[in-house]
Amino acid sequence: MTKSTRPTIRIHNIEIDEIIDREMNDVEFAQYQADQTERATAQAEAEAKATAKATILDRIGLTADELKTILG
């Protein structure tokens, strides 16, 4: 028997109060992978933005709070 590498999901049918735990099907797994890619991209962009911001602040010798005070 081949061991699955796909994540499992839970479905709770509240009309009949039935809980099913099963592996993702093809469609769900494709969506899952797309979500993971999207999140990773978004996270990388956010981190790059934060790094760029910190670099600029460091170059001009201000902290984030000091910049907020100036802009506020």
Next chain:
Amino acid sequence: MATTTNYGWTTPDDTALVKDGASAIRTLGTSVDTTTKNLNPETTLGDIAYRSSTSNVNTRLGIGTTGQVLTVASGVPAWSTISAGGMTLLSTTTLSGASTTISSISGSYKNLYGVAYGYTNATSNNHFIVRPNNVQSGRFNTFSAVGGNATLVDQQTDICLSFQVSGYTILRTDANNAIFFEIKNYASTVAYKPVISGGYYVGAGTDLVGFGGSGGWSNTSAITSLTFYNTGGNFSTGTVLLYGVS
């Protein structure tokens, strides 16, 4: 024959004969009795009376049943049973796996209200989202406040209930977190669904990182299922209470 001013009861004239006094008193008494009864038609404990369309004749309204309120129907008072309102617990679901779906949600309510708490995962920190009908659609803005001004920290097409804010690491195994969300008009088949949410997670250094969110699910389909994801990894624990709001 003389009569009284208000109810027109017949009384003896000043010139009436004394011998007719008994008859006159009996006539007056009968009139008083009839009028009094017409004005007080109640027969049972709790009955009330209201004016009818006939002058000096009231109508009896029998006592209602427990919980009923007095209202007006067709221009007259009537007892009415208050429509059932409030919240009905539809399900208590334990979060598990890469996602957990609550399916076969009844469309009999006005709004859906959910509370999620104690959700943890052992893999990595990321977004805790809910996706109606497992369809990613809409626009949702999430704000965060950590001991200061609220800041827009995320804007995306998923209803994001919580995620790690830069500088405030989620203690992802700490179950002392909680969020709520409400989806309005969820059963509509013609309108988009507005959504609000709020709550917090426990961050490193015991910071409580607060969240608030608003936006909507831009889809006209009735919502019959909700799928919860923690995009950082599988749920280890967690509970979702889902209520129907009448």
